[in-house]
Amino acid sequence: MLDSLDSRLLQTMRANPRIGLTELARLLGVARGTVQSRLEKLTMRGVISDFGPTVATEEIGYPILAFASLQIAQGRLTEAVRTLAEIPEVLEVYGTSGQADLLCRVVARSTPHLQEIIARILASPAVQRSDTTIALSTQIPFRIEPLLSAAASPDTTHHQ
Numbered sequence: 001m002l003d004s005l006d007s008r009l010l011q012t013m014r015a016n017p018r019i020g021l022t023e024l025a026r027l028l029g030v031a032r033g034t035v036q037s038r039l040e041k042l043t044m045r046g047v048i049s050d051f052g053p054t055v056a057t058e059e060i061g062y063p064i065l066a067f068a069s070l071q072i073a074q075g076r077l078t079e080a081v082r083t084l085a086e087i088p089e090v091l092e093v094y095g096t097s098g099q100a101d102l103l104c105r106v107v108a109r110s111t112p113h114l115q116e117i118i119a120r121i122l123a124s125p126a127v128q129r130s131d132t133t134i135a136l137s138t139q140i141p142f143r144i145e146p147l148l149s150a151a152a153s154p155d156t157t158h159h160q
Helices: 004-015 023-028 032-044 077-085 111-122 145-152
Strands: 065-072 090-094 102-108 127-134
Touching: 004 023, 004 032, 004 145, 023 032, 065 077, 065 111, 077 090, 077 102, 102 111, 111 127
Parallel strands: none
Antiparallel strands: 065 102, 065 127, 090 102
């Protein structure tokens, strides 16, 4: 659970990723020690998972974004995940319910390069089938701010 200060703290940090503790405290109207204590608690609870920069993959030569849904051979999930972990263009992998077993976020330099990546994935005997969708545009980029506001809201219409 987040309270209003936690929510404001996280939103301010998202809006100003290079902000120092003193400036953060000033913007929030609280003591520097309060900010530091809250940050430590949020980090220990796993609410804050990293402090690294967000990298725009298209700006480092990987303009193609795709999502690959994979069906895995019975009992071979660990092997499939190990194979995927060895491919640098595979950015994220989620276990899913439904038709696919895994959903992968993949980047590539070009569509032929994406085809090579998918072929590498399918070369694993652990992967039975793949269905790949190329993202044409970003309609809503990753965002967390509306959720932070909702999580700290006393409004009872939000499910808990």
